[in-house]
Amino acid sequence: MTVIIRMRDVSWARGERIILRDINWEMNEGEQWAILGLNGSGKTSLLNIVTGYQYPTRGEVEVLGYRFGQASLPEMRRHIGFVSSALDQFHDTLQTETVEDVIVSGKFATIGLYDAVTREDRDQAEALMESFRLQAVKGKRYATLSQGEKRKTLIARALMANPKLLILDEPTVGLDLLAREEVLSLIEQVVSRPCHVLYVTHYIEEIVGSITHVLLLQDGRIAAAGRKEDVLTDERLSAAFRLHMRVHWENGRPWASVHR
Numbered sequence: 242m243t244v245i246i247r248m249r250d251v252s253w254a255r256g257e258r259i260i261l262r263d264i265n266w267e268m269n270e271g272e273q274w275a276i277l278g279l280n281g282s283g284k285t286s287l288l289n290i291v292t293g294y295q296y297p298t299r300g301e302v303e304v305l306g307y308r309f310g311q312a313s314l315p316e317m318r319r320h321i322g323f324v325s326s327a328l329d330q331f332h333d334t335l336q337t338e339t340v341e342d343v344i345v346s347g348k349f350a351t352i353g354l355y356d357a358v359t360r361e362d363r364d365q366a367e368a369l370m371e372s373f374r375l376q377a378v379k380g381k382r383y384a385t386l387s388q389g390e391k392r393k394t395l396i397a398r399a400l401m402a403n404p405k406l407l408i409l410d411e412p413t414v415g416l417d418l419l420a421r422e423e424v425l426s427l428i429e430q431v432v433s434r435p436c437h438v439l440y441v442t443h444y445i446e447e448i449v450g451s452i453t454h455v456l457l458l459q460d461g462r463i464a465a466a467g468r469k470e471d472v473l474t475d476e477r478l479s480a481a482f483r484l485h486m487r488v489h490w491e492n493g494r495p496w497a498s499v500h501r
């Protein structure tokens with residue numbers, strides 16, 4: 242079985258403070274993971290380690306066959322797509338571009354290398370727009386899009402480079418119910434490409450059918466990790482979220498209610 246992410250005894254400290262502690266986790270081929278946890282539990286810190294932007298204080302990390310400390314991290318990053326709700330504001334240079342140009346720019350690590358765009362790249366962007374139902378906004382400036390359309394565009398952009406792993410960091414923040422469901426429905430398409438998904442969220446109902454596994458973080462430690470049916474239990478969630486929670490499943494999708 243091919244390992245997508247492997248962390249052994251990983252800890253990450255900043256000064257005196259240990260932010261991630263004794264992380265032992267494996268994400269294997271064919272598995273799609275969600276990361277859940279309260280604010281400050283260490284989700285972003287863990288993602289920063291996966292992408293190599295933070296180096297663990299202790300332990301071993303391997304992502305897509307690249308062993309940290311031995312392999313080239315910039316080369317590894319070429320196989321990883323990253324979409325975050327925080328990116329909406331980041332792409333200042335993209336604001337005035339059309340949707341299709343924003344998507345096609347995902348082919349390149351640097352924004353603005355349009356002279357190298359081929360016919361095939363344009364066709365690929367076109368196909369992504371079609372499957373993501375973005376045809377209606379073709380020709381529109383990115384800045385004029387709705388939040389939902391922007392997120393879909395950024396996911397399409399990340400897929401232009403044919404990543405092996407796509408990290409979605411709270412991609413539904415600020416979206417209305419309809420836009421949220423549209424973004425969630427894209428996960429299935431991403432997985433079928435095939436591309437592995439690592440999905441960070443605060444909401445268990447976003448753990449849709451294509452997501453198979455859950456990593457539950459609590460105060461920088463793994464509270465539980467494994468198949469979603471085993472991790473998303475009343476007891477485990479209540480402990481991790483410090484609330485009395487009950488999980489019920491509808492068509493393979495978990496929903497939580499809170500009891501006081």
Ligand SMILES: Nc1ncnc2c1ncn2[C@@H]1O[C@H](COP(=O)(O)OP(=O)(O)OP(=O)(O)O)[C@@H](O)[C@H]1O
Pocket residue numbers: 255260278279280281282283284285286287
């Ligand atoms: N570079 C840093 N230096 C010092 N402390 C940090 C640093 N990065 C994160 N932290 C601290 O580590 C803890 C975990 O932060 P992290 O952002 O990983 O949590 P999170 O689960 O992503 O939270 P949220 O859901 O709010 O995004 C927090 O208490 C945060 O203040």
